[in-house]
Amino acid sequence: QVQLVESGGGLVQAGGSLRLSCAASGLTFSSYTMGWFRQAPGKEREFVAAISWSGTSTYYADSVKGRFTISRNNAKNTVYLQMNSLKPEDTAVYYCATTSRGSRELVTTSRWYDYWGQGTQVTVSS
DSSP states (O other): OOEEEEEOOEEEETTOOEEEEEEEESSOGGGSEEEEEEEOTTSOOEEEEEEOTTSSOEEEOTTTTTTEEEEEETTTTEEEEEEOSOOGGGOEEEEEEEESOOSHHHHTSGGGOOEEOOOEEEEEEO
């Protein structure tokens, strides 16, 4: 079955950096768009970033644009989220997910994703 396993979360001071990884198995990784979402306590899950199957198209939420970078290595079945200049409001559980959709309108919306990881906690202290 499809498995997505996130890693790399932790506690970091404001202004610091973290790199999240998501290792996928049970699917033809290079055929799927990959996305990162996050959910803070008491808030709805929100889109963070997505990357097309080839890596040529990337999408970001306005709140992270210029600070976060999504990338993928299809040979390693892994997607990454490099997070720089972290802010306390970035504190959340971060999830990776996969979808067969490709348009910007769909890949920025959680309902169109088929499989999800278990999440990794990111905490940014002020």
